[in-house]
Amino acid sequence: MNLVTYDILTQRIKQLGNLPAMPAVLATLCDALSQKSSKIDLDQIIRHISYDKSLAAQCLRLANSALFRQRGDVVSVKDAVLALGLWRIRDLVFSCSLPMMFSNVNTNVGKEVFWRHALGTAVVAQGLGEEFGAKSLEDIYLAGLLHDIGVLVNGVLFVEDFRDVLEEAQRKRAPLEEIEKSIMGFSHAESGRILSELWRLPEELADVIEHHCDPQKQPAPSDTTLLVHAADLVCQKLGLGYGYELQSSEAASLPHIWESLCPRFPAARPFTEAAYSGLLHHLVSAAENLADQVFTPAMATR
Ligand SMILES: [Fe+2]
Ligand SMILES: [Fe+2]
Structure with a gap:
């Protein structure tokens, strides 16, 4: 930034x-x-x-x-x-x-939708990390869980602008960060970085939060950044996104997401499309079960 x-x-x-x-x-x-x-x-x-x-x-x-x-x-x-x-x-x-x-906390973001996406990204990123023998395995889940924490910052602190962002992103079925930059001048990745510093989260975690939308902008993206980025897209693709489907594009397709992991994680290469698609659906359904445990009816009425 x-x-x-x-x-x-x-x-x-x-x-x-x-x-x-x-x-x-x-x-x-x-x-x-x-x-x-x-x-x-x-x-x-x-x-x-x-x-x-x-x-x-x-x-x-x-x-x-x-x-x-x-x-x-x-x-x-x-x-x-x-x-x-x-x-x-x-x-x-x-x-x-x-x-x-x-x-x-008052925010215009649907909280259950938000946390389901966060839990999904955590579970998928960690599952992939385990499958590939990634470095820093113990950090991956938490990085996935917190990757979009800047969305809450924007929703809480910049209420009106962020309402416009959500409406326009849904209407255009575009990635949130693209619309945030055009309306607010910064994205949730940047405000998330600042919250992680205020919360004194470890530096590696703050780096993942800042670069999760576009890991290639990080000088040397870590395994965790690459996995969280991929898991984020997988969740948006398989129904654990922000309540709207992204415009379909080559970059957001499962084959493209999987291929982007192969240069860093050689263990990803032997997977056939059927095998990785099965694994990703399995991880997303594990995440849905976990989210159901977190969002019991009692929690929903808090
Ligand atoms: Fe994000
Ligand atoms: Fe996300």
């Missing part, structure tokens, strides 16, 4: 305030994971998660869902932490607490 846009946008976002702060439980988990494992205080993490009863209940439900479940039933937060390990617990807590946290 150019420096002028960055400075102006940072100032505007700071002046407007209104954005939720990173929940304490997430900050604790991120801090714990950035420390050496011998220093991690598991009891403190368990206490933090258990403190918020609805968060703890959500976490337990997800810990027992097909996607996270390891073996046997998880009946307490402590079981969940011990069975899944800290990285997966961090993913799970982010998956539960971010939708809850934004549920009380």
